[in-house]
Amino acid sequence: MTTSDLLLTAVANTFRSKTRTILTILAIFVGAFTLTLTSGLGTGINAYIDDTVSAVGSSDTMTVTKASDDAPGLGAADSGPAEYDPDTVAAGGFGAPGATVVALTPDDVTTLEGVEGVLAVQPTQSLSTDYVEGTSGTKYAVPASALVPGQQLTLTAGTQPDDGTDLQVVIPTSYVDALGFRDDAAAVGQSVTLAVTDATRTQHTVTATVVGVAEESIASPAGASVTPNAALGTALFDAQNVGVPADQVDRYAQATVRFAADATDDQVAELKDRLATAGYTGTTVADQLGTFTTVIDGIVLVLNAFAIIALLAASFGIVNTLLMSVQERTREIGLMKAMGMGSGRVFALFSLEAAFIGFLGSAIGAGVAMIAGSVVSSALAGSLLSNLPGLTLIAFDPVSITLIIVVVMVIAFVAGTLPAARAAKADPVESLRYE
DSSP states (O other), rough: OOOOHHHHHHHHHTTTHHOOOOHHHHHHHHHHHHHHHHHHHHHHHHHHHHHHHHHHOTEEEEEEEEEEEESSOTTEEEEOOOOOOEEEOOOOOOOTOOOEOOOOHHHHHHHTTSSTTTOOOEEEEOOOEEEEOOOEOOOOOOOBBOOOOTTTOOOOEOOOOOOSSSSSSEEEEEEEEEEETTSSSHHOOOOOEEEEOOTTTTTTEEEEEEEEEOOOOOSSSSSSSSSEEEHHHHHHHHHHTSSSOOHHHSOBOOOEOOOTTOOOOHHHHHHHHHHHTTTOEEEEEEHHHHHHHHHHHHHHHHHHHHHHHHHHHHHHHHHHHHHHHHHHHHHHHHHHHHTOOOHHHHHHHHHHHHHHHHHHHHHHHHHHHHHHHHHHHHHHHHTTTSTTTHHHHOOOOOOHHHHHHHHHHHHHHHHTTHHHHHHHHHOOHHHHOOO
């Protein structure tokens, strides 16, 4: 009997006892269905986290601040008012409400550049915009958030702002209609006016070109801010600092430090220690999102554990199904061996039956899970998760789906080895005499 004959015979024999086989397939279906959904949940959420990370900054950068000894500091609990320190500045959106940090100066930038492992340092300019105005003629209050090195905004239209000399800005999608633009795509290429007020209470306006429209995310909610490129950021920063004493202009709440892209976790930890020794605090994007990703991974792991338990339970069904099949086909097995079919071929025949049962259960389970997951994800995106555009709660990776099917088939194959071995060891004479 050739290999193709073995395969065809195994497929045909699978449905000799339709009811028993279908029940076994349903048991496998439950495990594969659950495993596919939990895998899709992990894929969807992790993809969203990756997009969020790129919207916050690059994985090879960290935010560096210099905490005040007397101020609450970043993320500190409320412990009462802190003594005023003229060298501190508000931490802004970075840290807990009311948190302050010691302002970074050009000397601090030079110190940071000299720390071992630091490749580049870029101070973060604090921008205080008054309003943004589009073709509608109405002025809307909006903050501006400087682009962090390596940051990739999640766009609905247009492109990322570049490092050229042209004044460019990315606006939030929630501002498109209000500013007088037909839709996100129509806003790209249009001009908007940004205003800032300097230290003498004189208002300055700067005109910039919209190069992109940003989507909401947990890192940058729609309506949170407009994002200027470096050239526009510098123009706004210079305008708002007119009248500020020269020694007070270059004061920054934080700076972005770039390190080697291939740095290991231990090397990053060592860099943080060196920064701490120099009097600074370094926080990577992974640090900011670490707890969130750990919780999600833990939830997915627990759900996957339940799916594995269901598959293990189904494997006992496979053992039962094939043991009954071996018993019912004892005379047939004896006849096959009497006609020259070796024990290895008999073993392969029953093992292939087990693998085929695993394939049917896993393929059907994965297919139904993909359909159900897509429907649920779409429904949630338009209701409960509507405030998180760009989030596909349940997404499916073809490689992961294929891996699930293969794993289930391997589990089924292993479960079928016991009855297959019993069939292979059957004595042909005794089997032929079996009633």
